[in-house]
Amino acid sequence: MKLKEKAQISLEYLLLAAVLLSTMAFLMPSITAFYNASVFAIETKKASAFLQNLASKAEKINLFEEASTESIQAFPNSTEWKLSAEGNKLILEVDSKELEKIKTLSQETKASFESFEQAFSKSLEIRLKKQNGKILIVND
Numbered sequence: 001m002k003l004k005e006k007a008q009i010s011l012e013y014l015l016l017a018a019v020l021l022s023t024m025a026f027l028m029p030s031i032t033a034f035y036n037a038s039v040f041a042i043e044t045k046k047a048s049a050f051l052q053n054l055a056s057k058a059e060k061i062n063l064f065e066e067a068s069t070e071s072i073q074a075f076p077n078s079t080e081w082k083l084s085a086e087g088n089k090l091i092l093e094v095d096s097k098e099l100e101k102i103k104t105l106s107q108e109t110k111a112s113f114e115s116f117e118q119a120f121s122k123s124l125e126i127r128l129k130k131q132n133g134k135i136l137i138v139n140d
Contacts, residue, residue: 062111080121085113
């Protein structure tokens with residue numbers, strides 16, 4: 001092979017690499033947006049399951065005697081969750097800073113709650129306690 005042909009082949013490989021890198025740079029924002037949206041959807045499903053489980057446990061201890069307790073863990077990953085309770089309604093907001101998007105989930109229960117509000121972005125254990133006919137949410 002002549003030196004001129006080797007140089008041409010090297011140049012062609014260099015052009016292919018440049019095309020590949022520019023294509024990746026062009027697609028990266030779309031891939032990142034898709035990834036963030038997917039993570040937010042997963043976090044929202046996880047939050048919904050947590051809220052239903054919390055409501056179920058609250059209704060369960062509402063049937064038991066005073067001072068009954070149950071505990072439940074929340075595992076937000078890349079979002080911030082804000083849990084609030086008032087009367088017989090639980091509200092959980094899932095906040096994604098990357099997408100600048102908030103999803104609000106609510107759950108009606110047969111149990112009555114003391115007023116509670118807390119935001120968290122890391123794993124958290126919550127204890128439910130029946131006191132004076134109402135459910136207290138205690139952060140451990």
